[in-house]
Amino acid sequence: MSSVALRDALMPVRVLTVDDQARFRGVARDVIDATPGFQSIGEAETGEEALSAIDRLAPELVLLDVRMPGLDGIEVARRLNASHPETLIVLISIEDPLDLPAAAELQGVVPLVRKQDFGPALLRRLWKEHSR
Amino acid sequence: MDLRTIPGAHGRDPGNAEMSSRPNSLADAAATAATLALCAVTAAITIGGSTSKYAALEASARGLMVGAPIAVGLHARGLPAFHRFGNLLIGAGIGCFFASFSASDDGLIYSIGRISGWLVEVGLLYLVLAFPSGSLERVDRALVSAIALVILLLYLPTALLVEHYPTPSPWTACGGDCPGNAFMATDAEPALVADLIRPVRETLMIAIFSAATVRLSLRIGHASHIVRRTFAPVLTVATFRLAAVATGIATSALAPDAAFIDVVAWVVALAVPVLALAFLVGLIRWRLFIAVALERLALRLRAHPGPDVLREALAEAFEDPSLDVLYSLDEPEDHWADASGRAVDPASLQTAACITEAVDDGRRVAVFIHDPALRHDDAFVDSATAYAAIALDNYRLSAQTSALLREVHESRGRILAAADQERRRIEHDLHDGAQQRLVTLRIKLELAAERSANGDGRDAELLSALGSEIDEALDEVRSLARGIYPASLAARGLVEALRAAALRAALPTAVLAAGIGRYPREVESAAYFCCLEALQNADKHAAGATAAVIELTYNGALTMEVRDDGAGFEVASVAGGVGFTSMRDRLAAVGGHLEVRSSAGRGTRVRAAIPLGVDTSGAPGTSGASA
Numbered sequence: 240m241s242s243v244a245l246r247d248a249l250m251p252v253r254v255l256t257v258d259d260q261a262r263f264r265g266v267a268r269d270v271i272d273a274t275p276g277f278q279s280i281g282e283a284e285t286g287e288e289a290l291s292a293i294d295r296l297a298p299e300l301v302l303l304d305v306r307m308p309g310l311d312g313i314e315v316a317r318r319l320n321a322s323h324p325e326t327l328i329v330l331i332s333i334e335d336p337l338d339l340p341a342a343a344e345l346q347g348v349v350p351l352v353r354k355q356d357f358g359p360a361l362l363r364r365l366w367k368e369h370s371r
Numbered sequence: 372m373d374l375r376t377i378p379g380a381h382g383r384d385p386g387n388a389e390m391s392s393r394p395n396s397l398a399d400a401a402a403t404a405a406t407l408a409l410c411a412v413t414a415a416i417t418i419g420g421s422t423s424k425y426a427a428l429e430a431s432a433r434g435l436m437v438g439a440p441i442a443v444g445l446h447a448r449g450l451p452a453f454h455r456f457g458n459l460l461i462g463a464g465i466g467c468f469f470a471s472f473s474a475s476d477d478g479l480i481y482s483i484g485r486i487s488g489w490l491v492e493v494g495l496l497y498l499v500l501a502f503p504s505g506s507l508e509r510v511d512r513a514l515v516s517a518i519a520l521v522i523l524l525l526y527l528p529t530a531l532l533v534e535h536y537p538t539p540s541p542w543t544a545c546g547g548d549c550p551g552n553a554f555m556a557t558d559a560e561p562a563l564v565a566d567l568i569r570p571v572r573e574t575l576m577i578a579i580f581s582a583a584t585v586r587l588s589l590r591i592g593h594a595s596h597i598v599r600r601t602f603a604p605v606l607t608v609a610t611f612r613l614a615a616v617a618t619g620i621a622t623s624a625l626a627p628d629a630a631f632i633d634v635v636a637w638v639v640a641l642a643v644p645v646l647a648l649a650f651l652v653g654l655i656r657w658r659l660f661i662a663v664a665l666e667r668l669a670l671r672l673r674a675h676p677g678p679d680v681l682r683e684a685l686a687e688a689f690e691d692p693s694l695d696v697l698y699s700l701d702e703p704e705d706h707w708a709d710a711s712g713r714a715v716d717p718a719s720l721q722t723a724a725c726i727t728e729a730v731d732d733g734r735r736v737a738v739f740i741h742d743p744a745l746r747h748d749d750a751f752v753d754s755a756t757a758y759a760a761i762a763l764d765n766y767r768l769s770a771q772t773s774a775l776l777r778e779v780h781e782s783r784g785r786i787l788a789a790a791d792q793e794r795r796r797i798e799h800d801l802h803d804g805a806q807q808r809l810v811t812l813r814i815k816l817e818l819a820a821e822r823s824a825n826g827d828g829r830d831a832e833l834l835s836a837l838g839s840e841i842d843e844a845l846d847e848v849r850s851l852a853r854g855i856y857p858a859s860l861a862a863r864g865l866v867e868a869l870r871a872a873a874l875r876a877a878l879p880t881a882v883l884a885a886g887i888g889r890y891p892r893e894v895e896s897a898a899y900f901c902c903l904e905a906l907q908n909a910d911k912h913a914a915g916a917t918a919a920v921i922e923l924t925y926n927g928a929l930t931m932e933v934r935d936d937g938a939g940f941e942v943a944s945v946a947g948g949v950g951f952t953s954m955r956d957r958l959a960a961v962g963g964h965l966e967v968r969s970s971a972g973r974g975t976r977v978r979a980a981i982p983l984g985v986d987t988s989g990a991p992g993t994s995g996a997s998a
Contacts, residue, residue: 260803266811273818306802306858333806335849338859338871354810355845358817 244275251278252366255298257289257315258282258331259307263354267302274359277366286310293323300366304354305332305339313339316349327369331357399445406441409464410434413471420476421544429544432641433471439644440464443651453654455505456498460650463498466491467643473542475550481543482530482553488542489526492616493519495643496583499609503602503653510586518579525572531556532564539623539632541640546633573620580617584610596690597742601656604649612642664688665754672758678709678765681758689751691742698737707738727755780960784893787960791856791896798856805848813841857899864888865895869921872903876919877910878935884923894981897957898923898931901965904954905933905977913937913975928982929963936974942967954979 254277256267264282271279281296283289287310293301301319305312316328330351332339339351350365414430421429441464448457470491472484496518500511507515533552543549587610591603619635626632668688672681678698686694697707697715707715727739739755820834852858860868866884873880889895902921909919916937924930945951946967955965963981 260807262807262811266814270814270818273822306862311862333802333810333849334858338853338857355813355842357814359821360817 246276251276252300253278253280253296253298254300254302255280255289255292255296256282256302257284257286257292257307257312258302258304259284260304263304267357270357270359270362274362277362286312286315289315290318293319293326298326300327300329302357303328303330305330305334305351313345316345320345320348327366329365402445406438406445406464409441409468410438413437413468413474416472416480417474420474420481422548423544429474433474435644436640437464437468437471439647440467443647443654446651447654450654450658452657453503453505456501456503456650459494459498459501459505460647463491463494464647466494470542473540474544476545478550478553481550482536484542485536485540485552486527486530486554488540489522493522495612495646496579499587499605499613499646500583502605502609502650503657514579514583514586518576521572521575521579525568525575529564529568530554532561534560537569537623539619539636541619541636544633570624573624577617577620580613580620584613584617587613597660601660602653605646605653608642608646608649612639612646615639615642660690661751664690664751668754668758685739685755685758689741693740693742695740696737697740783956783960787897787957788893791893794856795861798852798858801848801852801855802858806845806852809841809845809848813838813845816841860895860899861892865890865898866923868895868899869902869923872899872906873919873921876906878906878913878916878919880906880919880921882921882923886925887923887929888925890929890983894929894961894983897961897963898929898979898981900957901954901977901979902931902933904950908950908977909933909935909937909975912940916974925983928980930978930980932979933977934974939969939971939973939975942969 254271256264256271256279258264258267264284268279268282271277277300280298281292283292286307289301289303290310292298303312303316312330312332316330319326319328328349330345330349331354332351333354336351336353345351350368352361352365411434413436414434417430417433418426423429440460444457444460444462444464446457447453447460450457466487469487470484472480473488475481475484493515497507497515500515501507530552531554534555535549536552538546538549587606591599591606591610615635615638619632619639622629622632622635665688668684671684671688678696682694682696685696686692695709697709709715727741728737737760816834816838820831820838823830823834857868857871859871864887866882866887869884870882873882890898906919906921909916913919913935914937916935919933919935922932922934951965951967958965958979958981961981963979966978966980967976968978969975
């Protein structure tokens with residue numbers, strides 16, 4: 240086994256998925272499982288659940304859907320940015336980023352990706368850029 | 372509370388009132404002749420019985436005492452409102468005629484006259500207290516009953532017992548040489564009469580007259596403006612006469628020989644024709660007042676009056692500030708409303724001063740609450756009823772129109788709200804359904820592509836191609852959803868949605884919004900789609916435009932302005948187009964309006980304003996309602 244593979248097996252990146260859509264949570268789990276070096280440690284359905292799950296599970300990477308009832312993803316991202324600066328937060332949206340001007344203030348600080356672009360390649364790229 | 376139903380202008384009931392007001396010259400001539408005859412008889416009797424050199428003068432005075440009440444009574448009788456009083460006055464005049472027999476020197480005639488003189492006092496008191504209606508209130512009835520009892524029990528029986536009737540009397544000038552009592556049934560006058568009966572009855576008379584005086588004085592004091600102005604002379608003269616009678620009785624009891632008593636007697640006597648004159652003055656003043664009031668009313672209400680105008684005009688014309696008109700509406704049943712349309716509880720009518728019902732064509736039109744003095748005047752009631760019927764029709768029409776308008780407004784609002792809801796539902800379904808499926812499919816393809824990258828390259832290529840197709844499909848669906856109802860509008864509000872729209876617009880567009888919060892759903896929706904339409908117009912049609920601005924302000928009303936610096940267009944020719952019409956409709960449904968200004972070379976300005984009561988600003992980030 241290569242050192243990379245070993246490291247991936249021993250210290251996978253812990254990922255928390257937050258989305259009110261069960262379908263996406265399912266496929267996200269598939270993607271994470273299919274990506275070496277990443278492990279899905281939990282899921283949350285709402286923003287509030289996400290905040291308590293993050294405190295409980297301490298993930299390294301949080302996939303946050305923007306459009307959720309109650310506390311939406313952007314608000315959660317803002318709060319997490321303040322309280323857990325070491326956690327990588329990724330905002331995921333079905334909408335075009337252009338349609339979310341409110342996310343503009345988080346630009347550069349929190350990456351915003353399109354849901355349809357989500358996949359192993361994106362996952363790896365995001366983590367790599369963050370670790371830098 | 373006095374309640375009466377009278378026929379209105381449309382359904383006039385030809386009752387007694389009508390007949391008595393029609394002049395009948397034959398009856399008039401006969402009445403006049405009879406009156407003159409009576410006066411002549413009185414004068415003759417007076418002259419015959421008088422020994423003084425002023426006999427002619429006395430005869431004229433006594434004739435006047437008979438003639439004046441009858442004449443005024445005849446006149447009053449002809450007026451529907453004073454018919455009853457007129458009859459009473461005539462009766463009193465006839466009573467005075469018989470009382471004038473006291474001037475005779477014939478014992479029998481004299482005696483009849485003296486007895487009549489007593490009885491007349493009851494009649495005169497009745498008249499004075501019953502003016503102008505001819506009917507008595509409870510307290511007054513008690514007073515009249517009291518005096519009747521005194522006359523009946525303490526005066527009349529003495530006609531059988533006394534030798535001479537007491538002097539002085541207003542009905543005769545004979546002092547010491549009056550004829551004897553022709554009805555004396557006993558041989559001698561019992562001492563009882565002089566010792567007991569006379570003092571008692573005189574005291575009682577003084578008491579009754581004093582009470583009546585007080586009562587009348589209070590009436591003048593408490594009288595409403597109308598009453599005071601027209602009936603003051605009557606009340607003054609009547610009070611004066613009552614006081615004089617009381618004084619006369621008291622003086623004759625205490626100082627029987629004073630010459631002053633004769634003066635008082637003549638004053639009391641002449642007060643009768645003066646009283647009749649005062650009645651006449653009062654009647655004339657009243658008729659004048661009504662005539663002037665009706666004239667003022669007619670001038671004021673030339674056009675079709677509304678209920679509030681009618682109330683004001685009536686109150687002003689009849690100088691009754693307390694006047695009010697209540698209208699009876701058909702629905703809900705027995706529903707009463709005042710001039711301004713407010714519902715009135717029928718129970719409160721119980722305490723009103725005086726109420727007259729107005730009936731027109733068999734249906735109850737209105738109810739007038741007014742000064743009691745007005746209730747007897749048919750002229751007032753008829754004219755007021757006729758106007759009230761018109762006003763009520765107006766009121767009904769305008770109420771109906773308002774109700775219809777309200778209904779139209781509401782249904783419009785409902786239609787638009789339903790349409791918006793449908794849009795949101797469709798967008799939501801697209802988002803949760805089609806888009807999510809496509810996204811999931813896309814991700815799965817990506818996974819499959821990655822997996823198969825280890826195997827046959829062509830599989831990977833095929834999968835990637837499929838992935839691109841889906842990307843395009845997603846773009847299309849997203850665009851569709853956005854056009855139907857932008858997600859950001861519901862979730863983040865007007866400004867966010869417009870900013871997003873501005874970013875996608877062909878023209879560089881700036882969004883200026885200060886102090887704009889969240890507003891009711893239908894308002895944000897109307898505002899958004901209006902601005903979007905205006906922006907799209909600018910993108911498509913503003914030739915040579917370099918930029919556009921969307922400006923939002925809130926100042927009690929939400930105002931939006933979309934400006935561009937294009938070539939402008941002819942507003943009149945485009946104003947009726949589908950785009951502008953739908954903008955106007957959407958705005959109108961939320962109470963807003965549209966203004967479009969454009970001039971060649973100066974660009975275009977589309978301005979919409981929606982008045983709002985309350986600003987429901989919400990903090991950003993908390994999603995209000997995600998459908």
